[in-house]
Amino acid sequence: MDIVIIGSGNVAIVFIRLISRTNHRLRAVVCRNPDSLSGVTLPTGLLVRDFGDDIVPADLYIAALSDQFLPELKDHIRLHQGIIVHTAGSVSKEVLKTILPRYGVIYPLQSLRKELDFVPEIPLLVDGSDPLVLDTVRFFAREISEQVTIAGDEIRSRYHLAAVSSANFINYLLILVYDYCEKEKLDADMLLPLLKETINRLEHVSPAEVQTGPAIRNDSDTISRHLDSLKHYPRLKKLYEHFTELISEQFRHKSKDKTD
Numbered sequence: 367m368d369i370v371i372i373g374s375g376n377v378a379i380v381f382i383r384l385i386s387r388t389n390h391r392l393r394a395v396v397c398r399n400p401d402s403l404s405g406v407t408l409p410t411g412l413l414v415r416d417f418g419d420d421i422v423p424a425d426l427y428i429a430a431l432s433d434q435f436l437p438e439l440k441d442h443i444r445l446h447q448g449i450i451v452h453t454a455g456s457v458s459k460e461v462l463k464t465i466l467p468r469y470g471v472i473y474p475l476q477s478l479r480k481e482l483d484f485v486p487e488i489p490l491l492v493d494g495s496d497p498l499v500l501d502t503v504r505f506f507a508r509e510i511s512e513q514v515t516i517a518g519d520e521i522r523s524r525y526h527l528a529a530v531s532s533a534n535f536i537n538y539l540l541i542l543v544y545d546y547c548e549k550e551k552l553d554a555d556m557l558l559p560l561l562k563e564t565i566n567r568l569e570h571v572s573p574a575e576v577q578t579g580p581a582i583r584n585d586s587d588t589i590s591r592h593l594d595s596l597k598h599y600p601r602l603k604k605l606y607e608h609f610t611e612l613i614s615e616q617f618r619h620k621s622k623d624k625t626d
């Protein structure tokens with residue numbers, strides 16, 4: 367297929383890298399700021415175009431654009447053939463229907479950063495405006511990912527919520543913990559084996575089976591000492607209190623059995 371990428375941000379650059387490994391032909395990148403492509407190795411012959419320029423004909427247009435700009439895209443681009451998809455978790459595919467009659471979604475359920483050369487495993491959720499479009503989108507998606515799942519707007523949005531609530535929130539918690547470690551002169555890297563184990567074991571057990579810590583043991587002495595030590599870290603203290611309250615409430619019946 368001939369493919370055009372619209373956008374030059376994180377997802378656009380990672381998709382350029384992934385498509386370069388396939389037999390599909392990347393024809394052009396459409397973006398408002400070609401400088402954002404500097405430092406990126408682009409396939410030879412790839413054209414860089416602005417939104418107002420004549421658009422290169424293609425079979426698939428991948429609009430990897432900010433959620434806010436997607437509804438405005440129709441006012442900035444004229445396409446005549448092919449399929450257009452966006453890559454957003456919580457934007458309906460219908461936002462594309464006035465651009466081309468054949469449209470869909472390829473949503474990467476992964477955190478993508480253009481600075482990183484390493485491309486992680488990327489589950490893709492795909493959707494299409496009709497069964498033939500969906501077939502084409504799914505066929506393409508399978509060439510850049512081993513994990514492709516069909517999901518309409520509603521299911522994709524729920525996955526997006528689950529992704530935000532897990533990865534984004536865990537990362538914010540770690541920002542606070544790393545700050546605590548730095549100020550208390552602790553080596554945060556010492557936590558890495560524990561953090562890796564916490565994630566890795568989810569391949570074998572559910573999180574509810576392996577919850578540990580003072581909250582589930584109802585260990586009020588340790589909890590009070592921790593909260594006292596957190597008086598100069600109000601954000602971490604707030605989350606510690608919330609988590610402790612929620613964990614003890616949910617696992618009240620189990621607290622007597624837990625020893626670790």
Ligand SMILES: NC(=O)c1ccc[n+]([C@@H]2O[C@H](COP(=O)([O-])OP(=O)(O)OC[C@H]3O[C@@H](n4cnc5c(N)ncnc54)[C@H](OP(=O)(O)O)[C@@H]3O)[C@@H](O)[C@H]2O)c1
Pocket residue numbers: 373374375376377378397398399402430431432433435453454455473474475476477478479
């Ligand atoms: N990154 C991820 O981990 C990830 C994962 C899954 C899904 N997504 C979704 O994929 C989409 C793209 O995400 P991203 O991380 O690639 O975002 P990003 O790095 O912020 O890139 C957004 C792109 O949209 C362009 N853009 C924004 N406003 C514009 C405007 N008014 N006119 C023209 N271009 C405009 C930006 O151009 P400039 O560079 O010139 O500002 C940039 O090329 C979003 O819907 C996001 O939710 C992202």
